[in-house]
Amino acid sequence: MASVEIVTIGTEILLGQLVDTNSAYIARVLADHGLDVFAKHSVGDNAERLAVMLSGVLERADGAVTTGGLGPTVDDLTKDAVARSVGKPLVLHEPSLRAIEEKFRQFGRTMAENNVRQAYLPEGCVVFDNPHGTAPGFVALRDDGKFVACMPGVPREMRPMLIEKLAPWLVKRFDLRQAIYTKTLHTVGIGESDLDRRVEDLFRTLENPKIAMLAHGGRVDVKVMAKARSRAEADAMIEPVAEELKRRIGPLYFGDDETTLAGAIVAALVQRGWTIGTAESFTGGAVADEIVAVPGASRAFRGGIVAYANEVKTALLDVPEDVLATVGAVSEEVAVAMARGARARLGVDIAIATTGVAGPDGGSPEKPVGLM
Numbered sequence: 001m002a003s004v005e006i007v008t009i010g011t012e013i014l015l016g017q018l019v020d021t022n023s024a025y026i027a028r029v030l031a032d033h034g035l036d037v038f039a040k041h042s043v044g045d046n047a048e049r050l051a052v053m054l055s056g057v058l059e060r061a062d063g064a065v066t067t068g069g070l071g072p073t074v075d076d077l078t079k080d081a082v083a084r085s086v087g088k089p090l091v092l093h094e095p096s097l098r099a100i101e102e103k104f105r106q107f108g109r110t111m112a113e114n115n116v117r118q119a120y121l122p123e124g125c126v127v128f129d130n131p132h133g134t135a136p137g138f139v140a141l142r143d144d145g146k147f148v149a150c151m152p153g154v155p156r157e158m159r160p161m162l163i164e165k166l167a168p169w170l171v172k173r174f175d176l177r178q179a180i181y182t183k184t185l186h187t188v189g190i191g192e193s194d195l196d197r198r199v200e201d202l203f204r205t206l207e208n209p210k211i212a213m214l215a216h217g218g219r220v221d222v223k224v225m226a227k228a229r230s231r232a233e234a235d236a237m238i239e240p241v242a243e244e245l246k247r248r249i250g251p252l253y254f255g256d257d258e259t260t261l262a263g264a265i266v267a268a269l270v271q272r273g274w275t276i277g278t279a280e281s282f283t284g285g286a287v288a289d290e291i292v293a294v295p296g297a298s299r300a301f302r303g304g305i306v307a308y309a310n311e312v313k314t315a316l317l318d319v320p321e322d323v324l325a326t327v328g329a330v331s332e333e334v335a336v337a338m339a340r341g342a343r344a345r346l347g348v349d350i351a352i353a354t355t356g357v358a359g360p361d362g363g364s365p366e367k368p369v370g371l372m
Contacts, residue, residue: 002174003036003061007053009068009078010153011044022067022158030065033167034176034227045069050081058085058146062174065166068153070135072114078150079120086142088122096127096136103134128165133157139169147173178227181234185222185245188261190252192220198248202241209237211245219261222249262290262297269300269350277346278304279317279338281329282356282372302346307338317341330355330367 006026012018023040030037038061043050050069057064069078083090097119104111118135121127128137130152137151149166151158170176187195192215196203199222202211209226224241228234246253254264269276278288288304291297305316310329313319318341319334327333338353359369 002034002063002170002176003038004030004063004065005039005041005057005061006030006037007041007043007050007057007064007066008153009043009045009050009066011046011075013042013068014044022153022155025155025159026065026067026162029162029167030170031180033171034179035170035174045075045077047077047081047084050078051084054081054085054148058142058148061146063147063149065149065151067151067158070118070137070150070152072112072117072134076117079122082140082148082150083122086122086140086146086148088124088140088142090120091123092116093119093121093127093136096121096129099129099136100134126169128161130157130161132160137161137165139166178229179234181226181228181231181238183224183235183238183242184257185224185242185249185253186255186259186261186264187220187222187249187252188218188254190220190249195220195222195249199245202244206241209234209241211241260290260294263294266291266294266297266300270296274300274349275302275347276300276350276352277302277342277348279342279351279353280304280306281308281313281338281354282358283354284308287352287354302348305342305345313338313341317345328367330357330371 006023008020008023010018013020020042027037027040041053043053054064066078066082069076079090097116100115100118101111104115115134121136121138122140124141126139126141130136133152133154135152135157137149139147139149141147151161151166192213195213199211209224212223212225214221214223222245224238224245226234226237228237254261276291278291280287285304285306288301291301307313307317310324313324313329313334314321317338319337323333323337335353335355338355339351342348342351342353354372356372357363357367357369361369363369363371
């Protein structure tokens with residue numbers, strides 16, 4: 001298996017002015033093609049630091065995959081650093097220069113002299129044309145066969161170049177016959193530490209497939225990953241592990257891969273022939289929005305009531321005024337009353353109600369901001 005490290009280039013990334021989405025996309029594509037991604041790095045627009053970074057990567061891995069710094073401006077220094085790291089000079093690549101000139105003719109614009117810089121590439125490199133921009137991509141090769149692959153930082157230029165040019169080149173270069181296939185199991189109502197306790201022996205003993213956990217968005221996912229020659233071969237390896245995980249997780253497992261919690265709820269309701277409605281204060285319609293985003297939700301969802309003001313809670317959901325006066329709108333009693341009111345008013349089998357302290361102010365020691 002070939003190993004790579006990803007390097008995203010640009011001072012704006014280090015300053016937090018630009019969110020790096022490229023490295024995540026590249027990692028997914030490379031994994032899908034059977035490459036091991038060992039690390040991800042971000043470096044500013046500094047040729048010296050970038051050259052040191054790339055030299056270190058080439059000592060640890062078969063190659064580096066980079067994005068950014070291929071433009072015509074003075075801070076686009078990627079090629080200088082790459083040339084140093086592979087020990088090759090920059091030379092003018094005439095076909096790239098002609099392609100850049102042609103793009104400016106198509107745009108009806110005069111090409112600036114500094115755009116010529118984009119056609120200077122490391123000697124002997126593999127060049128990728130860029131139909132979506134002016135900067136060509138390339139793979140610079142060190143004499144020992146290790147490489148630095150460079151693509152533009154603009155996602156609409158980088159992504160097609162990665163899929164159509166670089167990934168096929170890597171597959172052919174390293175004769176990649178395996179890819180990494182993944183199945184993700186979603187859980188709800190269980191913490192990461194509790195889930196870890198249930199599956200930690202599998203985490204320690206499995207090699208292929210192997211498992212990993214990811215906590216995010218109010219849930220914990222368990223990923224089962226297999227290296228195989230085909231999806232069918234991977235599924236045969238993954239399924240026994242997935243079934244064992246489901247057995248250990250029990251009813252806290254709700255679906256796989258693209259299944260959302262709302263999607264699982266709608267599917268369960270439709271299967272039972274039940275209907276659902278919402279009564280929302282704190283969330284302002286967000287719960288209903290999650291539900292109606294599911295294709296086919298109309299078979300189960302009848303409607304929702306957003307009742308922010310106490311008067312609306314009383315008028316539309318029949319929440320007793322004395323309960324609001326006694327315990328306040330943010331209370332279990334009011335949430336229950338809202339749900340009961342929604343169930344009756346909307347004529348549904350199940351109602352979900354929310355109330356809470358949204359903030360940024362209005363909280364108290366007994367009912368702090370964020371209480372739901």
